[in-house]
Amino acid sequence: MFVFVPLSLLSFGGGQAIVADIQYQTVTVQGWLTNQEFTDMYAISRAAPGPSTLIAALIGWQVSGFWGAVVATLAIYIPSSIVVYAASHLWHKHADSPWRLAIERGLAPVALGLIFAGIVAVLRAAHILDANTVDLLGLATVLGSAALLYFTKISPYLLISLVAVLYGSLQYAGVV
Amino acid sequence: MFLNIGLTSFGGSSMAWLYRQVVERRRLMDDQQFMTGLTIAQVLPGANPVNLALYVGMQIRGKVGATLAAIGMVLPAFIVILLLGLLYRAYSDIPMLRAILVGMAASGVGTTLAMGITVATRFPRQAVPILIALITFVTVGILRWSMVPVVIVLIPLSVALAWWLERRRKGV
Numbered sequence: 063m064f065v066f067v068p069l070s071l072l073s074f075g076g077g078q079a080i081v082a083d084i085q086y087q088t089v090t091v092q093g094w095l096t097n098q099e100f101t102d103m104y105a106i107s108r109a110a111p112g113p114s115t116l117i118a119a120l121i122g123w124q125v126s127g128f129w130g131a132v133v134a135t136l137a138i139y140i141p142s143s144i145v146v147y148a149a150s151h152l153w154h155k156h157a158d159s160p161w162r163l164a165i166e167r168g169l170a171p172v173a174l175g176l177i178f179a180g181i182v183a184v185l186r187a188a189h190i191l192d193a194n195t196v197d198l199l200g201l202a203t204v205l206g207s208a209a210l211l212y213f214t215k216i217s218p219y220l221l222i223s224l225v226a227v228l229y230g231s232l233q234y235a236g237v238v
Numbered sequence: 239m240f241l242n243i244g245l246t247s248f249g250g251s252s253m254a255w256l257y258r259q260v261v262e263r264r265r266l267m268d269d270q271q272f273m274t275g276l277t278i279a280q281v282l283p284g285a286n287p288v289n290l291a292l293y294v295g296m297q298i299r300g301k302v303g304a305t306l307a308a309i310g311m312v313l314p315a316f317i318v319i320l321l322l323g324l325l326y327r328a329y330s331d332i333p334m335l336r337a338i339l340v341g342m343a344a345s346g347v348g349t350t351l352a353m354g355i356t357v358a359t360r361f362p363r364q365a366v367p368i369l370i371a372l373i374t375f376v377t378v379g380i381l382r383w384s385m386v387p388v389v390i391v392l393i394p395l396s397v398a399l400a401w402w403l404e405r406r407r408k409g410v
Contacts, residue, residue, distance in 0.1 A: 080385065150275075164397050164404060181350055212352040
């Protein structure tokens with residue numbers, strides 16, 4: 063809970079931004095999960111419908127059962143929700159304030175940097191790319207998925223299902 | 239009704255669903271109001287679709303609306319993910335499932351990468367924001383510093399710089 067409350071308040075630009083720190087806190091600092099468990103949960107949370115911050119629910123469950131999941135979910139949503147609620151009021155009151163523009167412009171680069179930091183954290187946790195290993199198939203999947211999503215209008219859920227089928231068949235054929 | 243919106247918008251691109259339900263079908267808000275909500279949802283911390291639902295609910299029916307909309311958004315997804323987690327625990331030793339999960343994680347990273355690139359290409363070509371984005375990425379991503387202190391220092395700095403640059407641009 064003490065891990066997720068500050069992260070909730072800092073998840074500017076959506077849940078992707080805090081993936082790096084969720085990995086760092088739960089695997090490295092707290093030792094709640096192994097890198098493999100973290101990667102599996104990341105995979106599940108990306109494949110499931112709904113906001114990807116629900117990875118918090120999975121981690122909470124792993125650590126202390128059903129109520130762990132409930133507490134982690136509340137911890138990740140309630141603080142940010144209160145901020146949004148309060149800020150919506152202020153936002154309308156100060157519609158023309160130059161501070162609004164400065165805040166919007168100032169938050170964007172931090173959010174962008176965090177998104178890419180999250181990518182690195184998962185690559186490392188999944189052993190796709192770290193100091194010792196380079197998993198070419200994994201790397202090809204990452205780049206191929208990104209290219210498909212960037213250049214075509216394929217649905218992310220269709221894509222992730224296709225990749226799941228591909229890896230399932232590769233495993234069946236004994237390649238991975 | 240809000241729970242209904244939450245349920246129908248869950249799954250797939252929830253923002254687009256919410257737009258269709260709230261603006262096009264039910265006409266609860268106009269385009270302008272919705273776009274304002276979208277900006278707030280993106281700028282502030284929290285999961286974007288949840289924030290947006292919160293904003294929409296609040297506009298339509300105040301506190302109660304906001305609470306119900308947020309619950310409607312999170313609850314179905316919460317139940318689904320716990321069910322998936324249950325399956326994972328029962329079958330995590332099967333090699334095929336292991337392979338599939340690795341593939342899904344890689345593809346999930348690809349999704350995030352595509353989003354990151356989209357945001358990056360729309361990014362202003364100015365030294366200061368690019369530098370801040372790079373510092374954030376290197377400290378949190380490569381050096382693995384804890385995110386909270388990094389962000390607490392960088393956000394006020396970045397906002398202040400944006401404020402200062404804007405003033406200088408106007409020649410005040």
